Amino acid sequence: MANRRQTRNQIRGPHSALTDFLASNNISAVQIREDYRRRLEETEHQATSEEPSGTTENGENEDSIDESLGQRKKRKRKETASLAKVKQSKEFAHRKSRRIGEPENDDNLNTREMMYQRSRPKPGQLDNCEVCGKRFTVTPYSKTGPSGGLLCAKCSRSLDDDGKRPNAKKRGPRIGRRQNQSNLLDGISQQGALSLAEMCTKKVADNINDIEEFGDLPTPLLHRLSQILSKRRAMTPRTLNLFLRPDLDSINIYDSAKLETGDFQKIFTFMPTLTDVNLRFAGQMKNEVVEYLLRRDLRLRHLQLDAANLVSDSHWRLLFEKLGPQLETLKLSNLDFSLDDETIETMCRNCTNLRRLKLKQCWKVGHGSLQAFSSLTLLEHLSLDLVRETENDNILEVISTVGPRLYTLSLEGFPNADNCLLETIHDKCRFLSKLRLSGNIVCTDEGFAKLFTEWENPPLEYVDFSSTRDVDSLNPDGPGDAIGLASDGLIALMDHSGPAIRKLNISSCRHVSRAAFEEIFSESKVYPNLKELDVSFHTVMDDYLVGRILQCCPIIKKLVAFACFNVRDVRIPVGVALIGGLKAQDTVVVEGKF
Amino acid sequence: MASSATESEFVTLVSGDGFEFVIPRSAACVSGTIRRMLEPSSKFAEALTGRCTLENISGIVLEKVCEYFCYNEKNKNQSNVPDMEIPAELCLELLMAADYLDT
Numbered sequence: 001m002a003n004r005r006q007t008r009n010q011i012r013g014p015h016s017a018l019t020d021f022l023a024s025n026n027i028s029a030v031q032i033r034e035d036y037r038r039r040l041e042e043t044e045h046q047a048t049s050e051e052p053s054g055t056t057e058n059g060e061n062e063d064s065i066d067e068s069l070g071q072r073k074k075r076k077r078k079e080t081a082s083l084a085k086v087k088q089s090k091e092f093a094h095r096k097s098r099r100i101g102e103p104e105n106d107d108n109l110n111t112r113e114m115m116y117q118r119s120r121p122k123p124g125q126l127d128n129c130e131v132c133g134k135r136f137t138v139t140p141y142s143k144t145g146p147s148g149g150l151l152c153a154k155c156s157r158s159l160d161d162d163g164k165r166p167n168a169k170k171r172g173p174r175i176g177r178r179q180n181q182s183n184l185l186d187g188i189s190q191q192g193a194l195s196l197a198e199m200c201t202k203k204v205a206d207n208i209n210d211i212e213e214f215g216d217l218p219t220p221l222l223h224r225l226s227q228i229l230s231k232r233r234a235m236t237p238r239t240l241n242l243f244l245r246p247d248l249d250s251i252n253i254y255d256s257a258k259l260e261t262g263d264f265q266k267i268f269t270f271m272p273t274l275t276d277v278n279l280r281f282a283g284q285m286k287n288e289v290v291e292y293l294l295r296r297d298l299r300l301r302h303l304q305l306d307a308a309n310l311v312s313d314s315h316w317r318l319l320f321e322k323l324g325p326q327l328e329t330l331k332l333s334n335l336d337f338s339l340d341d342e343t344i345e346t347m348c349r350n351c352t353n354l355r356r357l358k359l360k361q362c363w364k365v366g367h368g369s370l371q372a373f374s375s376l377t378l379l380e381h382l383s384l385d386l387v388r389e390t391e392n393d394n395i396l397e398v399i400s401t402v403g404p405r406l407y408t409l410s411l412e413g414f415p416n417a418d419n420c421l422l423e424t425i426h427d428k429c430r431f432l433s434k435l436r437l438s439g440n441i442v443c444t445d446e447g448f449a450k451l452f453t454e455w456e457n458p459p460l461e462y463v464d465f466s467s468t469r470d471v472d473s474l475n476p477d478g479p480g481d482a483i484g485l486a487s488d489g490l491i492a493l494m495d496h497s498g499p500a501i502r503k504l505n506i507s508s509c510r511h512v513s514r515a516a517f518e519e520i521f522s523e524s525k526v527y528p529n530l531k532e533l534d535v536s537f538h539t540v541m542d543d544y545l546v547g548r549i550l551q552c553c554p555i556i557k558k559l560v561a562f563a564c565f566n567v568r569d570v571r572i573p574v575g576v577a578l579i580g581g582l583k584a585q586d587t588v589v590v591e592g593k594f
Numbered sequence: 595m596a597s598s599a600t601e602s603e604f605v606t607l608v609s610g611d612g613f614e615f616v617i618p619r620s621a622a623c624v625s626g627t628i629r630r631m632l633e634p635s636s637k638f639a640e641a642l643t644g645r646c647t648l649e650n651i652s653g654i655v656l657e658k659v660c661e662y663f664c665y666n667e668k669n670k671n672q673s674n675v676p677d678m679e680i681p682a683e684l685c686l687e688l689l690m691a692a693d694y695l696d697t
Contacts, residue, residue, distance in 0.1 A: 180674060193669045196662045196697040199677060200689035207682045215686065218693055574671075 230254035250276035280306035324350025341368030370394035381408035403428035419447035448489025459500035486511035507536035542566035613653030626696030
């Protein structure tokens with residue numbers, strides 16, 4: 001206390017940051033310095049006198065050399081006093097009870113031992129290791145050595161080593177389960193090892209910076225490498241060079257965010273035979289690049305660009321005017337700055353051979369564009385995900401004109417299209433294998449049921465009617481006549497497409513009853529091709545129904561069931577991924593089928 | 595002798611530089627290419643002798659491939675399979691070999 005007051009009154013010189021930090025942790029720099037000096041002196045003293053003096057073990061004898069008689073008396077008195085104190089303490093009683101079996105139960109010895117043990121350094125202080133003799137900082141984790149002294153971190157560890165081994169092994173499965181869950185979310189429930197090619201591809205991706213060139217790696221492997229590198233965001237200008245091979249006619253870069261004008265131009269310079277270009281996240285693609293591309297006179301047939309927002313409308317038009325007639329596939333996504341209705345009209349006028357058109361999240365595409373689509377007479381695949389609201393009539397017109405040849409029809413962002421759309425699809429489409437209408441809040445269950453009754457279209461393979469429902473906080477139970485795909489619609493859908501269906505997404509279709517599910521997945525029904533099923537947010541789903549689904553779909557690989565709170569302890573066969581279970585443990589794979 | 599080789603439990607894989615690896619037939623047939631070579635109905639020389647010469651694969655790479663075959667056999671039908679160790683300098687060659695062997 002006195003010491004502290006003193007320091008407070010002192011005028012202090014400049015302190016180092018370390019000193020301040022140490023002081024804040026109740027460690028005195030002065031103390032350390034003095035300790036150090038004392039240690040130095042001690043060692044010097046030892047060296048000169050050649051007289052070994054154990055510091056820790058026989059501290060009692062050590063002091064006695066230059067002790068006067070009076071001092072010794074005083075010390076003796078002190079010791080007896082503290083011995084008495086120790087004797088009264090709780091720990092002493094505890095120790096005593098432990099030692100009761102031992103012969104010569106000498107209380108005094110016991111107390112003495114405890115007292116000297118107490119004087120052992122506290123955490124934060126320095127001590128010499130009992131085994132190796134090195135000086136180290138005592139921590140709460142410092143272990144006690146064989147004869148009672150403390151051990152340094154290294155010796156503590158080696159002391160542990162024998163005992164700890166099995167413990168370390170225990171951690172293995174926990175990490176595995178985490179990895180398992182991660183794989184399950186990706187829909188991977190594969191048993192056994194990865195293929196050698198996949199393993200090597202990953203290894204190559206790990207060491208991408210050491211690789212000079214890929215040699216003549218075949219295209220599918222290059223594609224896979226590009227996917228892995230893009231996912232890791234490792235597609236840099238340097239990495240890109242590895243993919244530029246004049247003998248190939250396609251390039252797929254899923255993350256072009258790090259590529260700049262020069263890099264894009266390099267692609268078109270080094271690969272003169274390109275027909276298939278797929279550049280995603282091409283945020284740094286500028287008008288210059290488009291100009292360069294057009295000058296190169298490439299025979300592009302498939303073009304997919306994502307997020308190319310630095311390309312202006314005028315250059316989009318140039319592009320369509322020049323490349324239009326040869327383009328068979330055009331996929332544009334995430335364009336919020338350009339690509340307005342007028343540009344789309346130019347596109348439709350010029351791209352007369354377009355077979356596949358996909359426009360996702362293009363903010364400026366509106367009903368003017370929809371009117372223009374009708375002129376694309378060769379279209380086979382149409383995917384639209386609009387941001388702007390459009391008139392119902394426009395999409396009806398598109399479906400009426402291009403519908404009869406369509407294999408794929410995917411409509412997102414048409415919340416207000418009504419049953420007329422379903423009727424038009426029913427009347428016009430004859431070759432559809434993929435149908436998506438999601439996020440619609442008007443089409444009724446009756447409309448869906450009608451669509452699938454006596455439809456001349458062959459059974460569908462991919463169906464997505466997710467989130468077709470009415471959401472109204474004033475009417476939480478939903479309208480009387482179900483809006484969106486509900487019981488009747490789903491039954492009609494499975495009657496029509498059951499034999500061929502491969503992928504079905506009916507998440508958030510809130511009005512499907514349990515009876516309907518029971519009928520669809522009853523004993524006699526089999527869906528031989530269904531691999532992926534999403535029934536998220538169907539609260540009627542329970543263990544029994546999931547069991548029925550697993551039985552009716554012999555090759556199902558992926559069952560998504562988020563927010564199905566009644567799915568609790570379902571037995572999942574090997575090779576099936578149940579995603580979105582309540583607890584991670586629930587998806588533990590059970591051997592064998594039932 | 596030829597007919598007995600088709601039945602034998604082990605097959606011999608020979609690398610381009612002459613190293614021979616004798617491994618279980620079931621393990622080797624993980625590779626689509628080798629499986630088709632050894633298909634008894636094909637009457638290929640490989641199928642008759644149980645000996646596949648892989649001219650374009652070096653001994654070092656083939657050794658690793660054989661290691662994979664055994665690793666794959668060992669981890670069949672198990673979840674959480676640890677990845678096999680692949681030396682970085684070998685991975686591109688091994689990838690080419692894996693592509694050729696259809697594994």
